[in-house]
Amino acid sequence: MVLCAVRRHLLRNSSNGGVWVRLLQRQSSGCVYSSIHGFNQEEITEKLQAFAGGSIDLHKQESGIAVLTVNNPSRMNAFSGSMMVDLEEKVSQLENWTDGKGLIVQGAAGTFCSGSDLNAVRAISNPQDGMKMCMFMQNTLTRLLRLPLISVALVEGRALGGGAELTTACDFRLMASGSVIQFVHKYMGLVPGWGGAARLVRIVGSQNSLKLLGGALKVDPDFGLQIGLADGVLTAPQVKEEAGILLQQAENWLSHYTKGPAPVIQAVKQVVLSGKELPLAEAMRTEKDVFGTVWGGPANLQALAKNSKHK
Ligand SMILES: CCCC(=O)SCCNC(=O)CCNC(=O)[C@H](O)C(C)(C)COP(=O)(O)OP(=O)(O)OC[C@H]1O[C@@H](n2cnc3c(N)ncnc32)[C@H](O)[C@@H]1OP(=O)(O)O
Numbered sequence: 305m306v307l308c309a310v311r312r313h314l315l316r317n318s319s320n321g322g323v324w325v326r327l328l329q330r331q332s333s334g335c336v337y338s339s340i341h342g343f344n345q346e347e348i349t350e351k352l353q354a355f356a357g358g359s360i361d362l363h364k365q366e367s368g369i370a371v372l373t374v375n376n377p378s379r380m381n382a383f384s385g386s387m388m389v390d391l392e393e394k395v396s397q398l399e400n401w402t403d404g405k406g407l408i409v410q411g412a413a414g415t416f417c418s419g420s421d422l423n424a425v426r427a428i429s430n431p432q433d434g435m436k437m438c439m440f441m442q443n444t445l446t447r448l449l450r451l452p453l454i455s456v457a458l459v460e461g462r463a464l465g466g467g468a469e470l471t472t473a474c475d476f477r478l479m480a481s482g483s484v485i486q487f488v489h490k491y492m493g494l495v496p497g498w499g500g501a502a503r504l505v506r507i508v509g510s511q512n513s514l515k516l517l518g519g520a521l522k523v524d525p526d527f528g529l530q531i532g533l534a535d536g537v538l539t540a541p542q543v544k545e546e547a548g549i550l551l552q553q554a555e556n557w558l559s560h561y562t563k564g565p566a567p568v569i570q571a572v573k574q575v576v577l578s579g580k581e582l583p584l585a586e587a588m589r590t591e592k593d594v595f596g597t598v599w600g601g602p603a604n605l606q607a608l609a610k611n612s613k614h615k
Pocket residue numbers: 378379380382383418419420421422423425462464465466467488489492494495496497498
C-alpha cells in the first residue's frame with residue numbers, strides 16, 4: 305500500500321519510528337483483523353460480490369474535500385455485498401490521496417442509509433458468514449475513521465442499523481432537519497457488528513449508548529446535539545430542486561476546519577487520532593513525530609516569513 309505524504313515522511317525521518325511504524329502497520333493492514341484472526345479477505349470479498357446492487361461513489365474535489373455517496377436509492381441506500389467491497393476500494397483510494405483534507409459521507413436521493421441489505425442478511429444468516437462480514441466491515445470502517453482527513457457524515461432522512469454505525473466512523477455528524485439516526489439492531493434481534501457500539505461509546509459515553517441501543521431510540525437533531533452525537537444541524541431544503549444545498553452547507557461547515565495546506569490538516573487529524581487511540585506516553589511520542597513533519601516545513605516557513613499575528 306502506498307502511504308500518504310505525512311506517513312512516508314514519518315517513516316523516513318522518525319527518530320523513534322518504532323511506535324509510529326506500529327501504528328502505521330495497524331492502520332495500513334486493515335487495523336482490526338488479519339489472517340492471524342482467521343480473516344481471509346479474498347474469501348469474504350468473493351462472497352460479498354455475489355450480492356450485487358448499488359454503488360459507493362467517490363468524488364474528489366480541487367478543494368481537498370471529497371464526497372463519498374452511498375448509492376442504492378431503490379433500497380433506501382441499504383448496503384449490498386458489492387457495495388461493501390466498493391467501500392473498501394474507495395477507502396484505499398482515499399488513503400492514497402496526498403492532496404486530501406476533508407471527507408463528506410452522504411446518502412443518495414435524500415436519505416442516508418438503511419443498513420445492511422436485508423436480502424443479503426437473509427442469504428448469509430449463519431453466524432460464521434455474519435462474523436466474516438462484520439470483520440470485513442470493521443476493517444473498512446476503522447480505516448475510514450483513521451483516514452488522514454477530517455470526515456463528516458451528512459445525515460439526511462434516515463440512518464438505520466448499519467447506516468447509524470457508518471455515521472460513527474466519521475469524525476463529525478451533521479444532521480439535517482427531520483433526519484433520524486437509529487440503532488434499530490435490537491428490533492432485528494441483533495447488536496451492532498460493524499464496530500458501531502465501540503465507537504458510539506467513545507462518542508456519547510456508555511450510559512447514553514445503553515439507552516440508544518437498549519431502547520433503539522430515535523435520535524433527531526435536537527436529541528443528537530444534546531447527547532453529543534450530532535455536531536451541527538442543517539436546514540433541509542423544502543423542494544427537491546434544492547437538493548444540493550445541504551451538501552453545500554456541509555462543505556461550508558467542514559471548510560472551517562480544512563482551510564490550509566494538506567500536510568498541516570493531515571497532521572492535525574493524526575495527532576488527534578493518536579491522542580484518542582493510544583496510551584498517553586505513546587500518543588505524546590507520536591505527536592512529536594508528527595510535529596517533526598510540519599516544523600520547518602513550507603507552511604511553517606511561510607508563516608514565519610510573514611511574521612504572522614493572530615489577533
Ligand atoms: C450490522 C448491520 C445490521 C443492519 O444494518 S440490519 C438492517 C437494519 N435496517 C433495517 O432493518 C431497515 C428496514 N427498512 C425499513 O425500516 C424501512 O424500509 C425504511 C428504511 C424505514 C423506509 O421505509 P419507507 O419509507 O416506508 O420505505 P419502504 O419500506 O417502502 O422501503 C423502500 C424500499 O427499500 C427497501 N429497503 C429498505 N431498507 C432496506 C434494507 N435494509 N435492505 C433491503 N431493502 C431495503 C424496501 O424493502 C422497499 O423495497 P420495495 O419497494 O418493497 O421493493
